[in-house]
Each structure stands twice: as C-alpha cells, then as structure tokens.
Amino acid sequence: MNDLKELTKKERDCLISIGQHDSEKFPLRLIDLSESLNIRSPTALNLVKRLENKKLLTHMKGMILLTGKGKSFYHEIEENHRILETLMVEYGMDLGKACLLSENIDYLVDHRSIDNMFVKLGKPIKCPHGRIIEQFHD
Amino acid sequence: MNDLKELTKKERDCLISIGQHDSEKFPLRLIDLSESLNIRSPTALNLVKRLENKKLLTHMKGMILLTGKGKSFYHEIEENHRILETLMVEYGMDLGKACLLSENIDYLVDHRSIDNMFVKLGKPIKCPHGRIIEQFHD
DNA sequence: AATTTATTTAGTATTGTGCTAATTATGAAT
DNA sequence: ATTCATAATTAGCACAATACTAAATAAATT
Numbered sequence: 001m002n003d004l005k006e007l008t009k010k011e012r013d014c015l016i017s018i019g020q021h022d023s024e025k026f027p028l029r030l031i032d033l034s035e036s037l038n039i040r041s042p043t044a045l046n047l048v049k050r051l052e053n054k055k056l057l058t059h060m061k062g063m064i065l066l067t068g069k070g071k072s073f074y075h076e077i078e079e080n081h082r083i084l085e086t087l088m089v090e091y092g093m094d095l096g097k098a099c100l101l102s103e104n105i106d107y108l109v110d111h112r113s114i115d116n117m118f119v120k121l122g123k124p125i126k127c128p129h130g131r132i133i134e135q136f137h138d
Numbered sequence: 139m140n141d142l143k144e145l146t147k148k149e150r151d152c153l154i155s156i157g158q159h160d161s162e163k164f165p166l167r168l169i170d171l172s173e174s175l176n177i178r179s180p181t182a183l184n185l186v187k188r189l190e191n192k193k194l195l196t197h198m199k200g201m202i203l204l205t206g207k208g209k210s211f212y213h214e215i216e217e218n219h220r221i222l223e224t225l226m227v228e229y230g231m232d233l234g235k236a237c238l239l240s241e242n243i244d245y246l247v248d249h250r251s252i253d254n255m256f257v258k259l260g261k262p263i264k265c266p267h268g269r270i271i272e273q274f275h276d
Numbered sequence: 277a278a279t280t281t282a283t284t285t286a287g288t289a290t291t292g293t294g295c296t297a298a299t300t301a302t303g304a305a306t
Numbered sequence: 307a308t309t310c311a312t313a314a315t316t317a318g319c320a321c322a323a324t325a326c327t328a329a330a331t332a333a334a335t336t
Contacts, residue, residue, distance in 0.1 A: 008323065031282060043325050045284065050323090061333080062283055087229060092254025101243050109239055116230025146292065169313060181294050183315070188292090199302075200314055283332070289325080301314070306307100 157212030
C-alpha cells in the first residue's frame, strides 16, 4: 500500500483539491488551486513544488497533473476519509465535525488498518456526504 | 466546555505528560518532563512557557503544576482519547495504531461532540489499555 | 501588437520545534 | 559553610512549514 504519513496537513489539502478536480475536462491551473485553497499563488506554487518533490504530481506552465503515485495517494486518502467519517457519524457525531476531524487523520492512517472498519460498517457504498466510496480492496 | 483547538500536537503531548504524573507524590520536575518527551530541557522549558501563557500551568523553580484549566483540559483530552480509541478498536483497528491516531484528534474535538459516542459504545468504563475512563458527564 | 492575466522568482515574516553552550540557581555532601 | 553536582534558565542559532508582497516573466486574449 501507499506510504502515507509523509505529508503535512496542507500538502494533504492540496492533494485533495487537485484530485477532486481531476475528473473535470482540463488540468487544474495554479490560480484555481490557489483560489480553492484560499492562499496566494506563490504560496500555492510552493505547495505544488513540495508535492512534486515527493513525486505526487508534475506541473508545467501552470498545469498541474497528478502522477500515478499521486492519484493512488489521493484515492487512498479519500477512502480513508469516508470510512472514518462514516464511523464517526454512525456513532452520533455531527457530520461537519466528523468531516473536519477525519481530515486530520485520513492521510496518516494506512489503508489496511482501516479495512476492517470498512467491512464492519457493512461495506457502505456512500459516505455521509453521499459520495461514493471507491473500492480498491477486492 | 473547554475551548480546545488552541493547542499544538506537542503542547498536547506535554500537557498529557504532566497530567499523567499529577497523581504522583511530588510535582513534576522539568528534567523528568524532558525525559518523558525525549527532548532537551530548554526545549521542554519552551513548551512549558507556552502552556503557561495559555494559563494551563504554573511553574516555579522547575516545579510544574497544572492550573484548574490545565487539569480540565487534560482530563477532557484523556477522555476524548479513550473514547476515540475504544471506537476504533471496536471496529477492528489495531490498538497501537488506534492510539497513535487518536492522539492526533483527541485534543481537537470538543467533548460534547463525542458524548454520543460514549453512550453508543455502552458507556465503557475502561479503554482498550485498561485504564478507567473518568466520567465528567453525569 | 498591445493588453490583460497567470506564473514564477525573490525576498521577507511568523510560528513551532529543536539544538548547544554558557550561566545561574538549587541541593547534597564533606 | 564551602564545595561539588545537578537542574533550570538564558541566549543564540537553525530549520521546516506556512504565508505574504512586489517585481519579473510568460502566456493568452482582444
């Protein structure tokens, strides 16, 4: 599995923003990224460069593309997020809070540690936000 | 309830170390703290001063004492920790990993958000480590 | 081609975390 | 009570992460 834990929270947020855009027509531009993260473009570029050093993306002339590793990280984090969030909401936590809290650990946990949770939760297809939980397991 | 979220992870770790010692006979010395946190004494002192600025402890001549607010924070974090950890272990996560993961959020969540969890978990008296979960609720 | 918009570079700042070396204070032993 | 050892504190430094502005360069649009 992926070797998470080598990301900071902001790097994680950045990766998620990029990954979430990935389905769209055109590659993400730096300016879009800086807007969605609410930071100035030099700050965004700094983040992008750090993720590039970690081989999670490539960027040229403002176009940002995830590498295979980047996509894999992104999907794993998203999946972790949804499972953790589902668990917390299942146990009575407010959705907004569960989401914020999950953001602080979804990029720290490796997927296998969470796989049992997924099963015990009844392999939910959707997270509380209604988005589909992609399945890489089996 | 307590106004958490104003702590960094290291400040949290520091507060926990101090709180865990609190039951002992003598106040914690700086040198003990630095040993238990695996940092040099000037670094430990720096942490102590920051927690002091946040009114969570007082220190004089190397003796460190939690304030009322500090104790309250400490207990709340410990309780949050145990509940989160219990939930994760209940859902199949390895205890060690659940503990490490919980450490990253126990100081960020306010207690009320977690109270439902406590109830749904059947108001467990002990966490997976076997320590008693103190009850401030009711 | 001129203008607007976007990217990048350069330089600066703050916060958190950590260190070493030196100084001061405290406590114990002779 | 003076010396010795231990602990606490100060001062100074360093680095990574995060963020900014202003200026320079590149790209795209009119």
